Every structure is written in structure tokens, then in C-alpha cells.
Amino acid sequence: MRIARIEAYIIQVELIKPYLTAGYAEGGMTAKPCVILRMTTDNGLQGFGESDPFPTFTYESPETVMHMIRNHLGPLVLGMDPANLVALHASMDALVPGWPFAKAPIDIAAHDILGQALGVPVYQLLGGQVRDRIPMLWPLGGDTPEANAHEAVQKIAEGYRSLHIKLGALSPEVDVARLRAISQAVGPEIPLMVDVNQGWDYSTALRTIRQLESLNISMVEQPLAANEIDAMAKLQASVNLPLSVDEALHSTHEAVTIIRQDAARVFSLKVGKCGGLFRTRQIAAIAEAARTPCFVNSMIEMGISVMASVHVAATVPNLVKHGHALMSNLRIKEDILLDGNFQYDGRDILVPQDCKGLGLKVDEDKLARLAQDHFVLEI
Ligand SMILES: [Mg+2]
Incomplete structure (x- = not known):
């Protein structure tokens, strides 16, 4: 089996509600572009991948992902066997170190194809499932304490059992007031990850x-700049709450450094940021060896990335006990996956059973309608 064709598209994703985060304060984010990749093999199998970089938080953008695939990674992997995942990654890493968001959609599509070729779900390729459902949480962006508390109550009434609250876009005083208002509104039994x-x-x-330690805060994600690992270690030694690394964690090497320095007690995993499913699973294993729980996180994503995250999350024993960020496709106006591709039970997302590959049902008409930029590479 050989990779015979790669096609990539940029699609603009519009959010249902603007999202205010640090680094994106002015009016909040209303839309962002993502990259969809279609891989075809010489025996007629087709797999999809997705990449959702956001330059404020990542070193890459959708345009650089398109460039790297069109000019470097795509020509490299054409002709390779997508079943040889170790070789695929070794070749990509030898050609260009880094660039995880450009490698991720190639990795995800290769897993999708390999699962179809073997007739098994992708989570089987990653070691098999240890759970059949994953609780979701709901994210709250920067807003007034009253508005955040109101939305928090609504979301808990809808069945979410934990919340993800963005800090850092507003003053620390306002952020503390927001958290107190949210905590008071939903009660002390609802874990809040910030x-x-x-x-x-x-x-x-x-x-x-230190002001947050009396509230039910489960973890504090990426309080400091991504490259301040020493300062994160000093901070982790000075506070009682576990710190989580997100923007600081892309690779297995960074995972080892963070563990060695005790710079965080939670790993925030994103399939795109970690360079695809293969590396995400490796980072989760490093965390497991260090008795570090993982939080399955997301960028602003369409359903392909969410489904890839569900498959890898199904295989990770050391997940944090509260909800995970597997709700990204519920926050956007249109997805290119067909309705019904995801199954829910309340606010748990169900791991798809008996699917082959990722089990994606792509709406080809919508993909064609929404694609803004496009290229094809062939053997
Ligand atoms: Mg984060």
C-alpha cells in the first residue's frame, strides 16, 4: 500500500459565540481557518486529517501548514506505506524537525487509512480502548463575572460536570472575581480548570x-510563557494547585524536560499540537510513567480533529478525572462531518464501536463549498 495522492484545503470555521482569551483580547475570536487533508492510497483507500493551528498560541498557521505539506512533507510521504508509522514519522522528522501542526494531518489520515485497511478502529492501532466514553467540559471565555456565572449555571443545567475557564485576557482582579462568581453559582462540587x-x-x-486555592480549581494551565520552564518549576514548587502545560508541550523531548524539572503536574494533549496521534500517544505514555495525568484538550477544531482526539483519549489510562475538551465541534456554525457522526450520552462523548479507521462521515458537498484554498499532490 502506498500513499498516491494528497489533497489539502483551507476552511474558515465560524464560532457560534465569540471567544475571549489571553492573546486575543479585542472582541474575542469569531472565526478561524483550519486545514483539511485528504490522503488516497494506490489501493483506493481514502483517509482524512485536520490541522488547527492558531499563531497566537502556536508557531504555525494554516498557511504555513499548507506550505510545509505542499513543498516538503507531502512530496516526502508520497509513495510511502501509511502502515509504517514509525518510518513515516522518522522521515518527516529527519526532513524538518518540529512543525507538529503540519505533520499531524498526515499522521491522522495515515491512521484513518491503516484502520480501514485492517478493518479496525484507530484506537485499536494505538493500543486498544480502556474506556468507552469520555466526559466533556464546557469552556468559558473572558466576560463579566455575572455573565460568566450565568453561562456556567446554564451549562451545568445542560449536564456538563466541569468547566474550563479562560483567564489572562482581563486583569487578575477581574479574573479572581469571575472565578468566585462562577464557583458560587455552580457550587463547590463542580471542578473548574483554568x-x-x-x-x-x-x-x-x-x-x-494563591488567591484561587480556596476554590475547587482542578488545575492552572500555562500561567507563564511557553519557554519559561524554569519559572514554571519554581511556581509549581510554590503553589498547591497542579500546573498544566499546554503551549509548552509539543514533543516527546519537551515532555521529558517538563517531567525532569517538575515544571507541571498535568499534561495538556492536543493531537495537532503534538504532531498527530502517534506522538500524542507517546507523550501520554511518558506522562503515565511519571504518574502525571493528561487532559485531552483542543484548539478551535472541526470534527475530524475531535474524532482523532476521541480515539486517542480512549486509549489513555492516565486521564484527569473531570471533563475533556472534546466539544469543539459544538461551538462552530458548520462542520464538514455529517450530523450523527458523534454519539453522546448526556455530556459524555461515546467512543465509536465497530468503526474502521476513524469512522468519519465527511459531507463532500460541504467540503467543496467551504474550501477556500486547495492543492493536489500526486505520485
Ligand atoms: Mg490551553
């Missing part, structure tokens, strides 16, 4: 996290 997106310096982080 995500600062690199929005604080060390002293702000130390002071603010």
Missing part, C-alpha cells in the same frame, strides 16, 4: 494562584 494561555508573569501568577 487556562491562562501564558497571560501572567511569575509574580502575578504566584499572587493570583
Whole structure:
């Protein structure tokens, strides 16, 4: 089996509600582009991948992903066997170190094809499932304490059992007031994970996290800049709440460094940021060896990335106990997956059973209608 054709598209994703985060304060995010990749093999199998970089948080953009696939990674993998995942990654890493968001859609599509070729779900390729459902949480962006508390109550009434709250876009005083209002509104039994997106310096982080320690905060994600691993280690040693690494964690090498320095006690996994399913699973194994739980996170994503995350999350024993960010496709106006591709039970997302590959049902008409930029590479 050989990779015979690669096709990539840029699609603009519009959010149902603008999203205010650190690094994107002005009016919040209303839309963002993502990359969809279609891989075809010489025996007629077809797999899909997706990549959702966002330059404020990642070193890559949808345009650089298109460039890297069209000019470097695509020509490299054409002719390779998608079943040889180790060789596929070794070749990509030898050609260009880094660029996880450009490698991820190739990796995801290769897994999708390999699962179809073997007649098994992708999670089987990753070691098999240890769970058949995963709880979701709901994210709250920057807003007034009253508006955040109101939305939090609504979401808990809808069945979510944990919340993901963006900090760092507003002042620390407002952020603390928001968290107190949310906590009071939903009650102390609902875990709140907070995500600062690199929005604080060390002293702000130390002071603010200490003010949060009386609330039911499950973890504090990326309070400091991604490259401040030493400062994260010092901060982790000075506060009681577990810190989580998101923007600081892309690779197995970074995972080892973070563990060695005890710079965080939770790993935030994203299939795109970690370079695809293969590397995400490796990072989860490093975390497991270090007794570090993983949080399955997302960018602003369409359903292909969400489904890839569901497959890998199904295989990770060391997940945090509360909800995971597997709701991205519920926050966008249109997805290219057909309705019904995802199964839910309340606010748990169900791991698809008996599917082959990722089990994607792509709406080809919608893909053709929404595609803004497009290229094809063939053997
Ligand atoms: Mg984050």
C-alpha cells in the first residue's frame, strides 16, 4: 500500500459565540481557518486529517501548514506505506524537525487509512480502548463575572460536570472575581480548570494562584510563557494547585524536560499540537510513567480533529478525572462531518464501536463549498 495522492484545503470555521482569551483580547475570536487533508492510497483507500493551528498560541498557521505539506512533507510521504508509522514519522522528522501542526494531518489520515485497511478502529492501532466514553467540559471565555456565572449555571443545567475557564485576557482582579462568581453559582462540587494561555508573569501568577486555592480549581494551565520552564518549576514548587502545560508541550523531548524539572503536574494533549496521534500517544505514555495525568484538550477544531482526539483519549489510562475538551465541534456554525457522526450520552462523548479507521462521515458537498484554498499532490 502506498500513499498516491494528497489533497489539502483551507476552511474558515465560524464560532457560534465569540471567544475571549489571553492573546486575543479585542472582541474575542469569531472565526478561524483550519486545514483539511485528504490522503488516497494506490489501493483506493481514502483517509482524512485536520490541522488547527492558531499563531497566537502556536508557531504555525494554516498557511504555513499548507506550505510545509505542499513543498516538503507531502512530496516526502508520497509513495510511502501509511502502515509504517514509525518510518513515516522518522522521515518527516529527519526532513524538518518540529512543525507538529503540519505533520499531524498526515499522521491522522495515515491512521484513518491503516484502520480501514485492517478493518479496525484507530484506537485499536494505538493500543486498544480502556474506556468507552469520555466526559466533556464546557469552556468559558473572558466576560463579566455575572455573565460568566450565568453561562456556567446554564451549562451545568445542560449536564456538563466541569468547566474550563479562560483567564489572562482581563486583569487578575477581574479574573479572581469571575472565578468566585462562577464557583458560587455552580457550587463547590463542580471542578473548574483554568487556562491562562501564558497571560501572567511569575509574580502575578504566584499572587493570583494563591488567591484561587480556596476554590475547587482542578488545575492552572500555562500561567507563564511557553519557554519559561524554569519559572514554571519554581511556581509549581510554590503553589498547591497542579500546573498544566499546554503551549509548552509539543514533543516527546519537551515532555521529558517538563517531567525532569517538575515544571507541571498535568499534561495538556492536543493531537495537532503534538504532531498527530502517534506522538500524542507517546507523550501520554511518558506522562503515565511519571504518574502525571493528561487532559485531552483542543484548539478551535472541526470534527475530524475531535474524532482523532476521541480515539486517542480512549486509549489513555492516565486521564484527569473531570471533563475533556472534546466539544469543539459544538461551538462552530458548520462542520464538514455529517450530523450523527458523534454519539453522546448526556455530556459524555461515546467512543465509536465497530468503526474502521476513524469512522468519519465527511459531507463532500460541504467540503467543496467551504474550501477556500486547495492543492493536489500526486505520485
Ligand atoms: Mg490551553
